[in-house]
Amino acid sequence: MRNCLKLLILIGLATSLASPILGLAGDAGTALKTDTIRAEPFADAKTVGSLAKNDAVDILTKKGAWLQIKTKKSAGWVRLLSVKRGASSSANNGKGVIDVASGRAGTGQVVSTTGIRGLSAEDLKAAKFNEEEMKKMESHTLSARDGQSFASAGGLNAVKLAYLKGAK
Amino acid sequence: MNKLLFSLFLAAGIFGTFSIPQAQALDFGKVLKDAVKDKVEEVKNGGETPAPAASPNNASSPAVETSASPAATPAVATSPAQPEFNWKNPSQQEEIALGREITGSLLGAAPLVKDEALQKYVNQVGRWVANQSERADLPWKFGVIESNDLNAFAAPGGYVLITKGLYQKLHSEAQLAGVLGHEIAHVVKKHQLKVLQKQQLLGYGAGKLSDLLGKNDKLAKKALGTGAEISARSLDKDAEFEADRMGMILATRAGYDAYGLADVLQTIGQTNKNDSSVALLFKTHPAPDERLAKLGDSVGGNLDNIKAGKTLENRLYKLN
Ligand SMILES: [Zn+2]
Numbered sequence: 001m002r003n004c005l006k007l008l009i010l011i012g013l014a015t016s017l018a019s020p021i022l023g024l025a026g027d028a029g030t031a032l033k034t035d036t037i038r039a040e041p042f043a044d045a046k047t048v049g050s051l052a053k054n055d056a057v058d059i060l061t062k063k064g065a066w067l068q069i070k071t072k073k074s075a076g077w078v079r080l081l082s083v084k085r086g087a088s089s090s091a092n093n094g095k096g097v098i099d100v101a102s103g104r105a106g107t108g109q110v111v112s113t114t115g116i117r118g119l120s121a122e123d124l125k126a127a128k129f130n131e132e133e134m135k136k137m138e139s140h141t142l143s144a145r146d147g148q149s150f151a152s153a154g155g156l157n158a159v160k161l162a163y164l165k166g167a168k
Numbered sequence: 169m170n171k172l173l174f175s176l177f178l179a180a181g182i183f184g185t186f187s188i189p190q191a192q193a194l195d196f197g198k199v200l201k202d203a204v205k206d207k208v209e210e211v212k213n214g215g216e217t218p219a220p221a222a223s224p225n226n227a228s229s230p231a232v233e234t235s236a237s238p239a240a241t242p243a244v245a246t247s248p249a250q251p252e253f254n255w256k257n258p259s260q261q262e263e264i265a266l267g268r269e270i271t272g273s274l275l276g277a278a279p280l281v282k283d284e285a286l287q288k289y290v291n292q293v294g295r296w297v298a299n300q301s302e303r304a305d306l307p308w309k310f311g312v313i314e315s316n317d318l319n320a321f322a323a324p325g326g327y328v329l330i331t332k333g334l335y336q337k338l339h340s341e342a343q344l345a346g347v348l349g350h351e352i353a354h355v356v357k358k359h360q361l362k363v364l365q366k367q368q369l370l371g372y373g374a375g376k377l378s379d380l381l382g383k384n385d386k387l388a389k390k391a392l393g394t395g396a397e398i399s400a401r402s403l404d405k406d407a408e409f410e411a412d413r414m415g416m417i418l419a420t421r422a423g424y425d426a427y428g429l430a431d432v433l434q435t436i437g438q439t440n441k442n443d444s445s446v447a448l449l450f451k452t453h454p455a456p457d458e459r460l461a462k463l464g465d466s467v468g469g470n471l472d473n474i475k476a477g478k479t480l481e482n483r484l485y486k487l488n
Contacts, residue, residue, distance in 0.1 A: 032461040043469050064476055065427065080427055081464030084457050086438045119278055119315045119331070127277035134272040136280055137311045137327075140291045144304055147295035154341070154480055156423035158300065161474065164413045166406070167465030 029069065029083045031055040037076040041066035049074025057083055255368040263361060264307070264325030271309075271327040278313040281332050281487075286312055289485040293341060294328060294348045300421035301356045310348065317445045318436060322351035324361045333445055336487060337435050341480035345422055346429025349415030356414070359407045405454050409462045416463065425477040426467075433460050 037049035041063045051057070051071065058070040066077045151158070253262055280287060287310075294310035306326035316333035328351040330344075338344050354360060412429065420426040437456035439446050454462075 032457055033464065043472050065471060079464060079467075081430060081460055081467060084437055084460055085434045119317050119319070127273050129269065129272040130276040130279065131272065133275035133279045134268065137271070137275065137287075137309055140287045140311070141307055141309050142291045142295040144295065144299050147292065147297075147299045150292040151296045151423065154478065154483055156296070156478060156480075159421050159423060159474065159477070161417055161421050163417050164466040164470060166409060166413065167462060 027059040027085060028087045029057045029059045029067075029085055030087060031057060031078075031082060032084050033082055035078050035082040037069070037071070037074050037078055039076055041068070041077040045077065048076040051078055051082060056087070059083065059085065255365055258361065258365075260306070260325070263358075266361070266364075267323035267325030267327045267355075270323040271321075271329065274321060274323075274329060275311075275313065278315045278331070281312045281314055283312075283487070286485050286487060290330065290335075290344070290348070293344050294352070297345050297349050297418050297422045297424075298326070298352050300418045301352055303356045306355070308352075318439065320347055320351050322354040322360065324355065324358065326355055328352065328355070332487065334432075338432065338484060339481060340425075340428065340431075341484045342419065342424040342428035342478065343431050344428070344484065345419040345424045346415060346427075347432055349418035349422075350411045350429060351415070352418055353411040353414035354407070357407070357410060359404070359411070363404070408454055409459065409466075412459055412463050413466050416467075420471070420474065420477055423477050425479045426471050426474065428479070430460060430463060433463075 031051045031053055033051075033053050035051040036047050037051055038045040039048050040046075049071070051069075055071055060068040060070060062068075062080070063077075065080045067080055067083055068077050069075065069083065258266070290310045290312055291308075295308055298304060298306070298308040303326070308326040308328070310328045310330075312332055312335050313329050315331040317331050318334040318337065320328070320330040320334060322328050328348060330347060330351075334347065335344070338347070412433075416426060416429050419428055433456045436446065437460070441450055
């Protein structure tokens with residue numbers, strides 16, 4: 001019994017470790033913009049190469065706001081938001097075509113008319129104000145103080161930080 | 169007309185919008201009608217606009233006539249006096265009333281997931297993130313709705329909904345905080361409210377109103393234009409980019425990892441474009457790639473000195 005539990009916990013741990021915030025090492029990625037590739041995950045680390053928009057990259061690992069990547073020409077660290085996961089959009093389209101051919105894309109469409117799968121135009125057309133559901137939603141309203149205790153329980157501390165300016 | 173308003177308000181959903189092809193009967197229209205009616209009463213009662221509407225023989229205003237003779241005191245005819253909806257400068261109370269109508273209609277289409285612990289949990293996370301905003305005083309309300317679409321919505325006054333489909337894509341509390349942060353930002357900046365105000369003020373000028381008495385449907389159409397126009401308006405990319413920037417900062421202020429929202433945008437970006445769960449979203453909103461790139465431009469090195477926040481994967485409430 002005890003061992004069973006242990007095993008379960010171990011499996012649980014393994015799964016949560018494997019469950020990706022970011023995919024596992026070696027994931028395909030695409031550069032979203034021009035950026036500098038650096039030797040280490042710091043803004044002032046040595047430059048070892050550069051990234052051009054739409055460059056294919058291999059994502060090796062993530063550290064804070066940085067990704068360790070490999071391109072055809074160089075390897076190093078770039079800012080997290082400079083790379084999107086997945087191959088370039090053209091490859092993405094190809095995948096879509098396959099899904100349509102195999103009927104996968106159609107499946108969601110059909111089920112969406114049930115009103116639970118999706119929020120289709122039909123569902124919305126028939127929508128009427130639902131007082132009961134609204135009351136339910138209102139019943140869960142919390143105070144600012146409730147939020148604060150929830151944060152404390154999770155070890156979350158408020159940080160002073162200004163909003164970002166919009167980029168041109 | 170209801171459809172137009174409905175899509176207007178929900179348009180600023182984080183990842184998608186309702187572009188509904190046909191008119192429908194959402195109760196939100198009632199709010200508008202009441203607003204119009206009140207305006208009409210004001211006109212009739214000798215408000216700011218001397219208008220034909222004041223004429224007792226105006227046959228085109230049956231909707232707002234009472235059985236009392238027009239000569240009777242208006243105070244009786246209209247009491248209990250409904251406060252006029254102040255479109256020019258809505259009070260917080262009015263904003264909330266509006267958001268309630270919109271959200272209630274959405275709930276009519278997709279009810280809350282029947283899981284009290286889940287609903288409580290999103291309210292806890294959302295409330296804490298909203299505390300970091302300039303409008304912490306609003307009675308913020310959050311909910312997870314029964315839909316497998318990937319989407320989230322905000323309505324004026326502090327109403328935020330996220331679909332179950334999107335919730336199930338999340339891997340951490342920080343990601344939830346990022347998504348909710350984006351929606352909270354829409355409310356804080358009054359993005360939806362401003363779009364509607366603009367429509368109202370363009371179409372419901374006091375002078376014009378009198379001409380339109382008793383022609384409520386046409387009135388609304390005239391004020392709101394065609395659906396296509398509304399949809400175009402709802403695609404305000406800058407509002408979306410702004411909500412991304414603010415949402416990210418709100419979550420970071422709350423002590424979370426700054427990149428939760430970006431993670432979710434990555435996930436969305438990897439979703440098959442032909443999947444119906446993202447059909448509307450990809451059609452009507454800036455592409456996730458573009459949003460990520462814009463966010464990256466704004467962030468630059470601005471967060472380099474911020475202590476790493478928490479992701480709290482383990483506290484994310486797991487749906488059955
Ligand atoms: Zn949005």
